[in-house]
Amino acid sequence: MPTIKDVARLAGVTVTTVSRVLNNRGYISDATRQKVYQAMEELNYQPNEIARSLHRRKSKLIGLIIPTVSHPFFGELAGFIEYYAHLIGYKVLVCNSLLDRKKEKEYIEMLKSNRVDGIIMGSHTLEVEEYMNVNYPIVTFDRCISEKIPYISSDNYEGGKLATTLLIQKGCKKVAHISGNLQLQLLANKRSQAFIELSKEHGIESVIVETELNVFDITQYEMMIRHLLEKHPDIDGIFASSDVMAAYVIQICYFLNKRIPEHIKIVGYDDIKIASLFVPPLTTIRQPIEEMAKCAVELIVKQVNKEPFERENVFPVELVERLTT
Amino acid sequence: MPTIKDVARLAGVTVTTVSRVLNNRGYISDATRQKVYQAMEELNYQPNEIARSLHRRKSKLIGLIIPTVSHPFFGELAGFIEYYAHLIGYKVLVCNSLLDRKKEKEYIEMLKSNRVDGIIMGSHTLEVEEYMNVNYPIVTFDRCISEKIPYISSDNYEGGKLATTLLIQKGCKKVAHISGNLQLQLLANKRSQAFIELSKEHGIESVIVETELNVFDITQYEMMIRHLLEKHPDIDGIFASSDVMAAYVIQICYFLNKRIPEHIKIVGYDDIKIASLFVPPLTTIRQPIEEMAKCAVELIVKQVNKEPFERENVFPVELVERLTT
DNA sequence: TTCAATATGTCAATCGTTTGACATAAAAGA
DNA sequence: TCTTTTATGTCAAACGATTGACATATTGAA
Numbered sequence: 001m002p003t004i005k006d007v008a009r010l011a012g013v014t015v016t017t018v019s020r021v022l023n024n025r026g027y028i029s030d031a032t033r034q035k036v037y038q039a040m041e042e043l044n045y046q047p048n049e050i051a052r053s054l055h056r057r058k059s060k061l062i063g064l065i066i067p068t069v070s071h072p073f074f075g076e077l078a079g080f081i082e083y084y085a086h087l088i089g090y091k092v093l094v095c096n097s098l099l100d101r102k103k104e105k106e107y108i109e110m111l112k113s114n115r116v117d118g119i120i121m122g123s124h125t126l127e128v129e130e131y132m133n134v135n136y137p138i139v140t141f142d143r144c145i146s147e148k149i150p151y152i153s154s155d156n157y158e159g160g161k162l163a164t165t166l167l168i169q170k171g172c173k174k175v176a177h178i179s180g181n182l183q184l185q186l187l188a189n190k191r192s193q194a195f196i197e198l199s200k201e202h203g204i205e206s207v208i209v210e211t212e213l214n215v216f217d218i219t220q221y222e223m224m225i226r227h228l229l230e231k232h233p234d235i236d237g238i239f240a241s242s243d244v245m246a247a248y249v250i251q252i253c254y255f256l257n258k259r260i261p262e263h264i265k266i267v268g269y270d271d272i273k274i275a276s277l278f279v280p281p282l283t284t285i286r287q288p289i290e291e292m293a294k295c296a297v298e299l300i301v302k303q304v305n306k307e308p309f310e311r312e313n314v315f316p317v318e319l320v321e322r323l324t325t
Numbered sequence: 326m327p328t329i330k331d332v333a334r335l336a337g338v339t340v341t342t343v344s345r346v347l348n349n350r351g352y353i354s355d356a357t358r359q360k361v362y363q364a365m366e367e368l369n370y371q372p373n374e375i376a377r378s379l380h381r382r383k384s385k386l387i388g389l390i391i392p393t394v395s396h397p398f399f400g401e402l403a404g405f406i407e408y409y410a411h412l413i414g415y416k417v418l419v420c421n422s423l424l425d426r427k428k429e430k431e432y433i434e435m436l437k438s439n440r441v442d443g444i445i446m447g448s449h450t451l452e453v454e455e456y457m458n459v460n461y462p463i464v465t466f467d468r469c470i471s472e473k474i475p476y477i478s479s480d481n482y483e484g485g486k487l488a489t490t491l492l493i494q495k496g497c498k499k500v501a502h503i504s505g506n507l508q509l510q511l512l513a514n515k516r517s518q519a520f521i522e523l524s525k526e527h528g529i530e531s532v533i534v535e536t537e538l539n540v541f542d543i544t545q546y547e548m549m550i551r552h553l554l555e556k557h558p559d560i561d562g563i564f565a566s567s568d569v570m571a572a573y574v575i576q577i578c579y580f581l582n583k584r585i586p587e588h589i590k591i592v593g594y595d596d597i598k599i600a601s602l603f604v605p606p607l608t609t610i611r612q613p614i615e616e617m618a619k620c621a622v623e624l625i626v627k628q629v630n631k632e633p634f635e636r637e638n639v640f641p642v643e644l645v646e647r648l649t650t
Numbered sequence: 651t652t653c654a655a656t657a658t659g660t661c662a663a664t665c666g667t668t669t670g671a672c673a674t675a676a677a678a679g680a
Numbered sequence: 681t682c683t684t685t686t687a688t689g690t691c692a693a694a695c696g697a698t699t700g701a702c703a704t705a706t707t708g709a710a
Contacts, residue, residue: 001440003666014689019668027687049438050384051666054375054695069394069419070404070598079395082421091439094394094419096407113374114416115326218601247602254604273395276543277572279579279604328696339659344698352657376696379665 002043011039022047053115061091062300063111065104066122068096072244072272073289074122077141080293081120088301090117097123108134118300124184137303139296142187150299152313153187154287159317160194163239163267163285168198170265170325172237174205176228178249180241182210191241191269207232211245221245225252236264243268243275246282250324266324280323288315327368336364347372378440386416387625388436390429391447393421397569397597398614399447402466405618406445413626415442422448433459443625449509462628464621467512475624477638478512479612484642485519488564488592488610493523495590495650497562499530501553503574505566507535516566516594532557536570546570550577561589568593568600571607575649591649605648613640 004022008015013032020026021036039045053059062085066074082092093116095107104125111119118137131138131145140151167175179192192208199206209228212220225248229235240246246268250260258264260280268275271286295313302309329347333340338357345351346361364370378384387410391399407417418441420432429450436444443462456463456470465476492500504517517533524531534553537545550573554560565571571593575585583589585605593600596611620638627634 004668005666015667016669016690017688020688023668025669027685029687032688046434046438048379048440048666050375050379050440051695052668054373054379054666054697055668057695059375068404069407070397070401072395072397072400072599075397075400076395078419079393079421082394082419086420091418091435093416094403094407095411096404109371110416113371115373115375218598244599244602247599251602251604251606273543274397274569274572274599277569277576279576281576329698330696340697341660341699342658345658348698350699352655354657357658373696376665377698379667379696380698382665 001048002045004045004047006043007036007039007045010043011035057115058304059115059117060089061093061114061116062297063093063095063107063114063116063119064122065095065097065107065111065119067099069094070096072274073242073270076272076289077122077293080290081296084294084297088297090297090301097125099123099125101125105130112136117304120296120300124186128185137300139299139303141292141296143185144187148311150303150309150311150313151187152292152295152299152315154285154292154315155317156187156190157194159269159285159287160191160239161198162317162319163191163269164195164198166267166283166319166321166325167237167239167265168202168204170237170261172204172265174207174232174235175199175237175239176206176232176235177208178225178228178238178240178245179208179210181212188241191239195239207235211241221248222252225249226256229253229256229258237266238264239267239269241269243270243272243282243284246275246284246324247278250278250280250282260324268324271318271320276322278324283322283325284320286318286320288318291315326373327370329370329372331368332361332364332370335368336360382440383629384440384442385414386418386439386441387622388418388420388432388439388441388444389447390420390422390432390436390444392424394419395421397599398567398595401597401614402447402618405615406621409619409622413622415622415626422450424448424450426450430455437461442629445621445625449511462625464624464628466617466621468510469512473636475628475634475636475638476512477617477620477624477640479610479617479640480642481512481515482519484594484610484612485516485564486523487642487644488516488594489520489523491592491608491644491646491650492562492564492590493527493529495562495586497529497590499532499557499560500524500562500564501531501557501560502533503550503553503563503565503570504533504535506537513566516564520564532560536566546573547577550574551581554578554581554583562591563589564592564594566594568595568597568607568609571600571609571649572603575603575605575607585649593649596643596645601647603649608647608650609645611643611645613643616640 004015004018008018018036021028021033069075069078085092097104120139122141124143128145138149142153144151177195180188182189238249246266249266268282268284271284275282275284292315299309329340329343333343343361346353346358394400394403410417422429445464447466449468463474467478469476502520505513507514563574571591574591593607593609596609600607600609617640624634
């Protein structure tokens with residue numbers, strides 16, 4: 001691989017000059033600039049970003065830790081994060097924690113070693129204290145870690161409220177909620193909180209089942225939902241805390257010959273792309289994933305540049321009514 | 326951030342010694358080793374991987390270029406690639422080309438600048454020649470670029486054959502195929518080729534519609550499929566070249582009151598996780614995504630280590646029969 | 651006692667780039 | 681003509697780690 005020296009030699013100038021054209025600083029005549037460009041072209045020269053990073057002590061790298069990019073919600077989130085990062089010259093190092101505490105910790109260490117400029121945390125199995133000595137620009141999804149660390153979330157309470165209210169309005173007499181893991185101190189728990197409060201407020205019978213940690217044990221999900229519907233055959237409304245979860249519900253209802261929305265109504269959460277392709281198309285609470293992703297990148301950049309930023313970034317949620325309610 | 330010098334100072338040894346314990350080379354007494362570890366602990370020291378990369382001229386970075394991680398197939402692929410890369414100490418830089426030629430080129434340049442150890446290409450809008458001066462370990466998904474570059478694909482012809490044969494066996498009289506973009510020189514085109522040959526061989530009427538490049542124009546897909554089914558209302562079997570595409574088909578059939586599988590049978594391709602959650606659950610051709618991802622990482626590593634490797638890596642495909650046929 | 655193995659230190663180059671300080675020379679403006 | 685401005689060069693340190701060559705000192709074993 002050619003270095004800046006090779007370029008300098010070929011262009012008949014010094015490395016200082018090459019560096020000057022590379023970084024647009026100091027005086028450079030057009031003639032020299034052209035010579036240098038030509039030499040770079042000829043050698044197929046690419047400045048070594050590693051050396052640059054080392055020197056300027058900025059890697060232009062953002063670390064992204066999520067449960068897994070293969071989950072549609074996080075996949076879309078990661079896609080947008082990478083999109084907005086790329087727009088401003090940042091690269092994204094994707095880390096799939098699989099909600100494994102050990103991996104999550106390893107990844108944080110790894111990202112620190114690689115001197116990423118910031119970390120976006122969308123996976124939260126670690127204790128709050130563990131973040132204390134991460135003296136990095138950091139942004140959190142759906143979890144409030146400390147006074148200093150900014151977080152991003154959708155308006156979870158409002159989302160839970162919209163979902164629950166819709167079910168009640170549509171005439172449900174007994175509603176169920178499939179929540180995420182409530183042990184983790186996630187802001188998403190407010191969805192469940194809203195569900196509980198609203199159904200109580202309206203005097204509607206309600207039941208909650210909680211999801212285990214291991215996100216992708218398909219048969220386990222099936223069992224759980226099946227069990228729920230068999231134990232409470234009179235459930236006529238379900239608020240699932242994610243669209244993927246709602247997909248399970250829809251399918252099980254199909255096998256149980258419960259017609260949607262006649263016998264049972266379903267509301268999801270997230271509004272991932274494929275939710276509109278379910279049969280029937282899923283009514284869900286839309287999180288503005290793109291805006292949230294953009295915000296995450298901006299929050300990292302602001303911290304890098306030592307600009308002021310908002311700590312609380314709660315995004316409005318929207319009820320997208322399709323055909324499951 | 327503390328450096329190796331700070332550690333040396335605190336431990337009362339030289340940087341050479343610290344480096345020796347860090348890299349496990351030369352003689353080191355247990356006592357010194359402990360002192361050094363303690364100093365590292367105390368300072369919360371993380372060796373600077375950027376400096377290391379610069380010196381050893383290996384970044385332990387793999388670049389992954391795909392259309393977008395938010396597409397379920399590529400999301401799952403990316404997830405597994407990251408998983409296997411992480412197992413052996415590699416990190417993954419994810420690049421979403423959005424099938425934009427310019428972005429794809431930019432990303433290749435960027436990855437070269439960042440001196441990634443290898444590139445996994447899953448997005449192919451570029452001309453073959455453009456790859457010529459990528460003198461990197463490289464692996465390709467579903468495209469054969471040159472004599473030297475290894476590629477990975479599923480047994481596309483066999484997949485197309487299995488799908489088409491199944492439709493015919495199940496009694497379809499007029500079958501349709503929704504292909505990807507056939508201009509791109511992808512190996513996936515063999516799915517279409519098999520479809521054409523098999524339906525002709527069995528004397529079955531067939532029709533093909535081709536997908537445009539812009540992957541995610543939802544309404545466009547809908548229009549296309551709707552148009553297809555309206556123009557040919559007697560189609561009773563569809564082979565979609567991806568599960569996502571099949572999801573569109575299923576939904577449109579639902580709206581058109583075509584019952585699946587009674588009136589029309591559908592086969593997808595990929596077997597993404599969510600395909601089993603469709604209603605009805607999708608019959609599809611399974612690509613062994615995990616094995617393919619593992620292979621991609623291994624092929625990069627083998628090239629990095631200058632070990633011999635296979636150029637053609639075609640993975641067997643499996644018919645997963647669910648309820649749409 | 652002597653030799654080898656073990657343990658650590660010293661020194662400096664290297665990876666590829668940036669940058670500051672300074673020198674020099676040509677071109678341009680007053 | 682004299683002074684700026686512009687254009688380039690020279691030199692060397694810095695970023696943070698690795699490594700080879702060599703020196704020295706302490707062990708322990710023969």
